[in-house]
Amino acid sequence: MFSPAPATNYGNLANASLAFTVAGPDLTVDTTTGNEVANSVVVEYLATLKVSNATWAKQVGVDETTFPCSGRLLSPAQLDPRIVSGSKAAAVINGRQGRFELREDLGAPVGAMPLLRQQITGIFRVTGGRGDGA
Structure with missing residues (x-):
């Protein structure tokens, strides 16, 4: 798909x-249920993201591994239409492994999306060490 x-x-x-x-175009039959299910495909992106300091206070039950981030896609320049608010991606940001959850900006006026590179906002949850093998 997209690379x-x-x-x-x-x-x-x-x-x-x-x-x-995301769900791919091909269907297979789930052997346990007999239902047709979509094969999944991985859609990869490069982006430039600024990771902000977390706004949480140190309290019991607070997830100290989550950080808000925002920036722009570099390649491909637009998100696949199957990727919507709440979609999760395996991510490496600033050399740290984790999971990125997309958050749509519902306050942006219609038609305000830049033509060159799509803005992207979300939450980054650190789940591992450095992603560069170091």
Whole structure:
């Protein structure tokens, strides 16, 4: 499906890689239920994301691994229409492994989406160490 251009094309701007799993065009039969289900495909993106300091206070039950982030897609320039608010992606941002959850900006006026690169906003949850093998 979609495959991002190499990160080297964007220099140090490409600090995030996102891999969303979405329903593919092909169907298979689930052997346990007999139902037809869509095969999933992975859609990958390169983005430039600014990770903000978390706004949570240190309290019991607060997830200290989540950070708000926003920026723009680099390659491909627009999200696949199957990726909607709440979609989750395996992510590496600033060298840290985790999960990115897309949050749509419902306050943006209709038609305000830039023509060149789509803005992207979400929550990044750190789930592992550095993603660069270090």
